[in-house]
Amino acid sequence: MTGGIPELIPAPAEAYGEPGEGFALGPGTGLAVVGEGAEGTARWLRATLGAATGFPLPPADGTGENAVRLTVDPLLTGELGAEGYRLDVTPTGADLRGGGPAGLFWGAQTLRQLLGPDAFRRAPLPGRTWRLPPVRISDTPRFGWRGLLLDVARHFMPKEGVLRYLDLLAAHKLNVLHLHLTDDQGWRIEIERHPRLTEIGSWRARTKFGHRSSSLWEAKPHGGHYTRDDIREIVSYAAERHITVVPEIDLPGHSQAAIAAYPELGNTDAVDTAVDTAAVTVRDDWGISPHVLAPTEAVLEFYEGVLEEVLALFPSPFVHLGGDECPPGQWRKSATARARAAELGLADVDGLRSWFAGHFGAWLAARGRR
Numbered sequence: 001m002t003g004g005i006p007e008l009i010p011a012p013a014e015a016y017g018e019p020g021e022g023f024a025l026g027p028g029t030g031l032a033v034v035g036e037g038a039e040g041t042a043r044w045l046r047a048t049l050g051a052a053t054g055f056p057l058p059p060a061d062g063t064g065e066n067a068v069r070l071t072v073d074p075l076l077t078g079e080l081g082a083e084g085y086r087l088d089v090t091p092t093g094a095d096l097r098g099g100g101p102a103g104l105f106w107g108a109q110t111l112r113q114l115l116g117p118d119a120f121r122r123a124p125l126p127g128r129t130w131r132l133p134p135v136r137i138s139d140t141p142r143f144g145w146r147g148l149l150l151d152v153a154r155h156f157m158p159k160e161g162v163l164r165y166l167d168l169l170a171a172h173k174l175n176v177l178h179l180h181l182t183d184d185q186g187w188r189i190e191i192e193r194h195p196r197l198t199e200i201g202s203w204r205a206r207t208k209f210g211h212r213s214s215s216l217w218e219a220k221p222h223g224g225h226y227t228r229d230d231i232r233e234i235v236s237y238a239a240e241r242h243i244t245v246v247p248e249i250d251l252p253g254h255s256q257a258a259i260a261a262y263p264e265l266g267n268t269d270a271v272d273t274a275v276d277t278a279a280v281t282v283r284d285d286w287g288i289s290p291h292v293l294a295p296t297e298a299v300l301e302f303y304e305g306v307l308e309e310v311l312a313l314f315p316s317p318f319v320h321l322g323g324d325e326c327p328p329g330q331w332r333k334s335a336t337a338r339a340r341a342a343e344l345g346l347a348d349v350d351g352l353r354s355w356f357a358g359h360f361g362a363w364l365a366a367r368g369r370r
Contacts (some may be wrong), residue, residue: 005135008181010173013141016042016302023089025130027117029065030060032345037072037101040240041108045070049112054124065092068111072104073097083175084140087111089132090364099140102242106173111135114173120171147176147246153183153257154286156202156224163237170241180248180318181226184256184283184291188225191309194262194302197227201261204282214284231313239315249312251303252293252356253326256283259291265302270333288325295340297329297351304363311367318370321360326353347370 002265005015030289038363045068046057048087060067074158075084082100098104114132148163148169157165162179168183169177187201203223209216226234238245259266283289293299297341310319331337331349341349364370 003311005133005137006114006116008110009056012110012137014138016136018089018134018136020091020189022134022135023032023094023132025049025055025068025132026066027055028066029055029057030064031057031067031230032060032062032064032067034062034069034071036102039069039100039110040101041098041104042070044105044240045108045111046353049115049119052115052124053122053128053286055130068096069095069186070108071095071097071137073099077245078101079139080138082146083137087135088139089114093136094132103140105170106139106241107137107175108139109137109171110127115285141173141272145176146156146174147178148174149178149285151180151183152188153180153250153260156186156188156222158224159226159230161233163232166234166238166241166243168276169243175242176244176246178246178248179234180250182248182250182318183254183256184289185286186223186282187257187261187312189231189313190225193304193305194226196261197258197306199261201257201282202282202331204257206284208285217284218309221341226312228309235314239361244316244318245314246316246318246320248320248322249303249306250351252295253324254289254322255293256291257279257290259293262302265293265299266291267337269336270330288327290327290329292326292328292330293353295336295337300359303360306361307363311369317368319364321357322362323353323357328352 005017027226031046033039033042033177050057062069076084076097079098081100083103083106084099085103085108086097087110096104096107098107115130118125118128138178150165166177186206187197191197202225203221205221207218208214209218250344260280260282263280280291328350331352337349337352341352
């Protein structure tokens with residue numbers, strides 16, 4: 001970047017300073033939507049910058065001065081892609097063009113940053129002046145997938161916290177939220193056909209402080225879950241910010257919370273196990289649980305039902321199924337698991353983990369998901 005432009009995160013591909021004092025925003029500054037596809041960005045700018053500046057930012061004529069002009073420009077798509085944008089600031093206004101609605105929205109994040117940290121406040125400060133520096137910025141992302149993983153299974157985060165994270169992702173032009181919804185320590189999504197997943201599986205009795213070698217505990221229940229309408233709100237809020245929410249339902253390991261809710265999901269015939277599956281509770285410690293799903297048709301049907309509801313809530317083309325850290329100890333002690341491995345022609349029960357992944361991968365593919 002050149003010309004004394006403020007530091008931007010992430011740094012744009014090209015940024016040049018221009019002579020002059022830039023564009024001063026005031027109570028009469030308007031937002032001009034030119035053509036189709038810019039309405040969402042205009043609505044977002046009016047809400048966020050309006051709150052920080054106290055200016056109404058009313059609709060304006062796209063040919064006039066003292067305005068921020070927003071355009072989705074098909075000519076820019078071929079040059080910078082649908083997520084690219086170009087921002088020009090002159091003394092009479094700001095012209096923001098996106099290769100697509102997403103590109104326009106990412107450009108609006110840059111415009112907000114150029115106004116300084118006070119533009120992120122939720123109420124105006126007295127005596128503040130607002131000026132965009134004279135710049136010409138062209139930008140497009142290097143990577144199509146720019147994501148953050150949020151583990152709400154081990155530590156539940158209320159819906160408002162997830163929405164706040166989505167605002168932070170948008171501010172940094174990240175476009176994927178990987179939402180880790182289930183694990184040994186908690187099940188966080190309402191499944192109508194299996195209500196005990198949240199009635200029982202969303203709460204644990206206590207929580208370990210720090211590393212699993214710690215001897216310290218927070219001796220109070222921890223839990224919570226998202227209703228179906230909570231999920232719909234999160235997904236909609238993300239979509240308005242051009243963010244895809246990728247759900248994760250962990251299997252066949254990391255499933256102790258589900259087994260605590262429905263013991264028949266576990267390996268009930270595994271001999272010499274430390275704890276009978278009917279007595280399993282939601283895990284309160286970290287590390288890897290020995291409790292894994294049984295390789296039965298009933299378990300497959302159960303999780304297909306879970307995923308049917310998940311697909312109805314999340315339009316993401318991707319669904320994460322975990323697949324890691326699945327100790328085969330219970331399978332080795334289970335006659336049912338050994339018989340299933342033999343029936344499938346597997347060398348031993350260790351291959352059941354890949355079989356689970358293959359089954360649900362094909363199940364998702366048949367429904368147009370990955």
